[in-house]
Amino acid sequence: MATTVTSSKNVAAIDEERRASLRRKKLRDFFQGLFSHTIINFVGLFFLVPFIWMLVTSVKSDQDVFHTPPRWLPYDNVTVVVNGQSLPLYNVKTEGGVKELALIKIVEGTGTFVDPQHPTQELQYEIQQGTTKIAEPIMHIFFRWRNFPDAMSRGSRPGVGASFWVYFKNSLIIAFFTILGTLLSNTPVAYAFARINFPGRDILFIIVLATLMLPYQVTIIPLYLFFNDYLHWGNTFLPLLIPAFFANAWDVFLLRQFFKTIPEEMCDAARVDGASEWQIFTRIVLPLSVPVLATVTVFTFLYAWNDFTGPLLFLSSPDKFTMALGLRDFQGQRTMVWNQLMAASAMFTIPIIIAFFFAQKTFIQGIKLTGSKE
Amino acid sequence: MAELLEIKELTKRKWNFNTKWSRRTRQNFWLGVLFLSPWFIGFILFTFYPLAASLVYSFSEYHSRKPLVWVGLDNYKTMFTDKLFWVSLWNTLYMVMFAVPITLITSFLCAVLLNLKVTGQSIYRVIYFLPSIVPTVASTLLWLWILNPQAGVMNTLLGHLGINGPNWLSDPNWSKPSLILLGMWGMGSTIIIYLSGLQDVPISLLEAAELDGASWLQRLRYITIPMVSPITLFNLITGMIFMFQYFAQAYVFRGTQGLGSPLNSTLFYSVYLFQTGFQYLKIGYASAMAWVLFLIILGCTILLLKISDRFTYYAG
Numbered sequence: 101m102a103t104t105v106t107s108s109k110n111v112a113a114i115d116e117e118r119r120a121s122l123r124r125k126k127l128r129d130f131f132q133g134l135f136s137h138t139i140i141n142f143v144g145l146f147f148l149v150p151f152i153w154m155l156v157t158s159v160k161s162d163q164d165v166f167h168t169p170p171r172w173l174p175y176d177n178v179t180v181v182v183n184g185q186s187l188p189l190y191n192v193k194t195e196g197g198v199k200e201l202a203l204i205k206i207v208e209g210t211g212t213f214v215d216p217q218h219p220t221q222e223l224q225y226e227i228q229q230g231t232t233k234i235a236e237p238i239m240h241i242f243f244r245w246r247n248f249p250d251a252m253s254r255g256s257r258p259g260v261g262a263s264f265w266v267y268f269k270n271s272l273i274i275a276f277f278t279i280l281g282t283l284l285s286n287t288p289v290a291y292a293f294a295r296i297n298f299p300g301r302d303i304l305f306i307i308v309l310a311t312l313m314l315p316y317q318v319t320i321i322p323l324y325l326f327f328n329d330y331l332h333w334g335n336t337f338l339p340l341l342i343p344a345f346f347a348n349a350w351d352v353f354l355l356r357q358f359f360k361t362i363p364e365e366m367c368d369a370a371r372v373d374g375a376s377e378w379q380i381f382t383r384i385v386l387p388l389s390v391p392v393l394a395t396v397t398v399f400t401f402l403y404a405w406n407d408f409t410g411p412l413l414f415l416s417s418p419d420k421f422t423m424a425l426g427l428r429d430f431q432g433q434r435t436m437v438w439n440q441l442m443a444a445s446a447m448f449t450i451p452i453i454i455a456f457f458f459a460q461k462t463f464i465q466g467i468k469l470t471g472s473k474e
Numbered sequence: 475m476a477e478l479l480e481i482k483e484l485t486k487r488k489w490n491f492n493t494k495w496s497r498r499t500r501q502n503f504w505l506g507v508l509f510l511s512p513w514f515i516g517f518i519l520f521t522f523y524p525l526a527a528s529l530v531y532s533f534s535e536y537h538s539r540k541p542l543v544w545v546g547l548d549n550y551k552t553m554f555t556d557k558l559f560w561v562s563l564w565n566t567l568y569m570v571m572f573a574v575p576i577t578l579i580t581s582f583l584c585a586v587l588l589n590l591k592v593t594g595q596s597i598y599r600v601i602y603f604l605p606s607i608v609p610t611v612a613s614t615l616l617w618l619w620i621l622n623p624q625a626g627v628m629n630t631l632l633g634h635l636g637i638n639g640p641n642w643l644s645d646p647n648w649s650k651p652s653l654i655l656l657g658m659w660g661m662g663s664t665i666i667i668y669l670s671g672l673q674d675v676p677i678s679l680l681e682a683a684e685l686d687g688a689s690w691l692q693r694l695r696y697i698t699i700p701m702v703s704p705i706t707l708f709n710l711i712t713g714m715i716f717m718f719q720y721f722a723q724a725y726v727f728r729g730t731q732g733l734g735s736p737l738n739s740t741l742f743y744s745v746y747l748f749q750t751g752f753q754y755l756k757i758g759y760a761s762a763m764a765w766v767l768f769l770i771i772l773g774c775t776i777l778l779l780k781i782s783d784r785f786t787y788y789a790g
Contacts, residue, residue: 133592136587136590136592137592139587140587140588140590140592140598143584143587143602144598144601144602146658146659147601147602147604147605147659147662148601149627150605150616150617150620150659151604151605153616153619153620153627154616154619157619165625166624166625167625168624168625168630169630169633170625170626170627170630284512285512285513285516286512286513288509288510288512289509289510289512289513291509292505292506292509292510293510296502296505296506296509297502298499298502298503298505298506298507299495299499299502299503299506300503300506301506302484304510305480305484306481306484306485307517308513308517309477309480309481310481311517311521312477313771313772313775314521314525314768315715315718315719315764315767315768315771316719317719317744317747317763317764317767317768318524318525318528318761318764318765318767318768319520319521319524319525319528320524320764321524321528321531321751321757321760321761321764322523322524322525322527322528322531322761323520323524324751324752325527325757326523326524326527329539343516343520345512345516346512346513346515346516346517346519346520347512347513347516348516352513353477353480377505377509381509402607405609406609406610408610408611408722408725408726409721409722412725413752423609423611424609424610424611427611427612427615428611428725428726431615431618431726431729431730432729432730433730438619438625441615441619442615442616442619445611445612445615445616446612448609448611448612449608449609449612452607452608452609453604453607456604456607460600463607464603464666467663467666467667468666468667468670
């Protein structure tokens with residue numbers, strides 16, 4: 101240090117410099133914040149807009165679905181009731197100026213209209229003359245919620261008795277029993293691998309892990325023949341449900357990893373007190389494992405609800421369809437009713453969204469544990 | 475990944491094949507048998523038997539209800555001359571080569587975005603994540619609708635930017651990019667995995683680098699990316715396996731047309747396998763294809779694990 105006394109002038113200069121640097125930092129932070137917000141919002145649109153589009157389409161009217169360019173709000177004809185009939189209202193250019201008339205029918209480009217004020221007299225106008233439109237429908241923003249019950253009460257193709265409500269119920273039944281089977285069968289297996297020290301345990305566990313690497317394509321053909329031709333379980337839920345009651349490598353692994361974190365001393369103490377292995381499992385280990393059981397439940401639900409390949413292979417008649425299968429069948433039709441298709445898709449998605457908002461932590465935790473949703 | 479480490483761990487253990495069991499050991503053995511029985515029965519019925527059967531089928535000509543005829547390696551030889559087999563393999567490799575890295579990089583960048591301290595961070599995380607839990611069939615239908623060349627929103631939005639949008643699904647050159655787009659919409663779980671990895675990067679390390687004058691990009695390049703490299707490896711392997719088994723999306727995406735439309739551009743390996751096995755009922759050939767798929771997946775996984783030593787960094 102050359103000087104121990106700093107002049108007041110210097111202090112002011114340093115102070116000023118410090119403030120300037122602080123201002124610069126603030127400015128930089130502000131622009132950085134603005135920049136990150138812009139990007140995060142822009143990318144967010146990519147994830148959000150398709151969702152909105154699904155919902156908007158699901159409440160559109162039949163003709164608005166194919167309106168070009170697509171509109172971001174659902175529009176529908178304004179209708180009036182004339183002679184007990186609900187008719188769409190049109191703006192028609194007549195000799196006496198533009199009039200609001202209700203359309204009864206169109207035959208070869210000529211519309212038959214009726215004036216709502218004078219319902220007895222029918223009027224004929226061409227819809228279009230050359231390129232100018234004579235009659236144009238009057239539209240208003242209208243959310244057609246009716247699409248939801250309409251979509252759910254119809255079948256995947258005309259003339260099919262079973263409706264989407266039936267498919268919804270089938271999906272729920274399959275999901276419920278898959279979850280039940282998964283929880284019942286995987287927990288004791290995982291417990292044995294985690295806590296019972298029996299000969300041959302390690303080699304069996306290696307086999308369990310090895311089956312994780314096996315693509316389902318290798319086993320699915322013999323399984324299909326086994327269930328269909330040998331057991332005659334074709335077109336029943338059994339091929340989808342029964343395997344769930346026989347444990348699977350993924351859940352065994354997940355549960356075992358969790359069971360291993362439960363202090364051994366607790367089990368030993370119970371053993372000293374004369375508890376059987378089954379009692380230790382049901383009274384001590386299971387009650388302490390609620391978080392991982394929740395994870396398994398949520399992910400089994402996701403899997404069973406989402407599954408397409410299994411139902412595609414084993415279920416053939418519409419009264420056995422799941423939502424996934426019904427939607428695909430609906431889409432395979434010649435005429436696409438996109439609004440109803442999107443309404444049914446939304447109905448298919450809603451249970452999962454609800455589950456997510458109820459168990460957000462479990463979802464995120466489960467993904468971190470398992471690495472992926474598949 | 476965890477299960478691979480577990481296997482490594484277990485194989486290192488010393489095995490004790492002592493034939494004289496104590497009372498305690500014998501008791502434990504029977505307990506183990508009891509507790510394991512659900513898995514063991516399931517393993518024999520739903521894994522071991524089908525595995526053996528499919529191996530036998532792959533060397534046979536077999537139509538269900540007709541007796542099996544042993545044909546040796548014929549099914550495997552047929553693959554070499556089957557044009558559709560190579561088309562399906564190429565389509566699948568296309569997805570592995572493009573969809574997997576693109577999804578990997580974009581989901582990493584999204585995770586970096588979501589790790590920034592911005593207001594409403596948790597809401598953004600939910601928005602980025604939600605599409606990944608939409609059921610496959612629903613999300614595929616939604617994207618079919620979005621990419622509809624006439625009434626779809628995608629081409630309308632592109633039109634606003636002065637771009638003449640392609641015919642997406644009905645154009646053989648654009649059908650696979652369409653599927654990649656669909657996959658990117660649902661990459662939320664990959665983002666979450668990356669995000670948890672980013673949160674594990676030691677802040678002290680980043681702060682030290684910042685004090686030493688490293689820019690944000692340099693910190694990303696020399697600290698963050700190496701620190702999350704094990705996650706990259708994990709996502710790479712699972713993404714690759716997923717793409718080799720790609721089925722439901724392609725099955726739904728073709729709309730009212732035949733499997734693999736347009737012009738076999740979405741005829742992926744698993745789709746062709748499904749067609750061979752369940753529509754043409756060539757069970758022997760389909761089984762052989764399944765085994766080849768298994769070997770390809772196994773080979774690629776081992777290859778990735780081997781070369782991963784060069785780009786992964788394990789802390790501690």
